[in-house]
Amino acid sequence: MIKRMLLFVMVATLVSNILSAQNLLTMQTENPKEITRNPDKKVIVFNFTAHHLDSELEGITPEIAGNHPFGAEIAKKLYLFTEKYTSQVPLTPGNPAVKTVIRKPVIYESVRRIERDLKRQAKKGAIAMTAAADQLNMVLDVALNVVSVDTRSFEEAIETSSNTESKIELFTKRVFLNY
DSSP states (O other): OOOHHHHHHHHHHHHHHHHHHHHHHHOOOOOOOEEEESSOOOEEEEEEOOOOOOHHHOOOOHHHOOOTOOOOOHHHHHHHHHHHHHHEEEESSOOEEEEEEHHHHHHHHHHHHHHHHHHHHHHHTTSHHHHHHHHHHHHHHHHSSTTTOHHHHHHHHHHHOSSSHHHHHHHHSSSEEEO
16 A cells, blocks of 8 residues: 555656646746836737857857858857748658748748848948947847747737837847846
8 A cells, every 4th residue: 555655656746747847848938028108008028038149159150151241240140040940841752842941930020121121221321330230139139049939929019010110129128038
């Protein structure tokens, strides 16, 4: 009888550990909070667990990353962004044609649009080159850290943003990365 009770306790402990580990594996870190700046308008702020990208960026050489008007660090982050968000899938076995699959297309397309618009504004002189590089750097940090996190509400907020400026504000001012 004692052996059965001990076995039952061990199995129950094992099952509870497995269930709690599943929550950790899914990285349920998104905690949208509502902050009231105006009584009529509520702004949602997103918190994500983040990690430093230094170790991943060290393995990318300037030859691999290429050149970018905003500098070598932005070029490396854009290369890493493309590597994490896209993958090539063969159409059929034996056929050399491949299809590009984009992971989280809402975030991917918005980051690409932000990059294109910031480059255009910097080229026209509407924004300083360093300010544009800083904004793109923050956007890329957010995008690289949320690639493996549940971001449904964040993607909905991106889709409701009407223009590039509001998307930049969403990425830079309403997302907090907890290192």
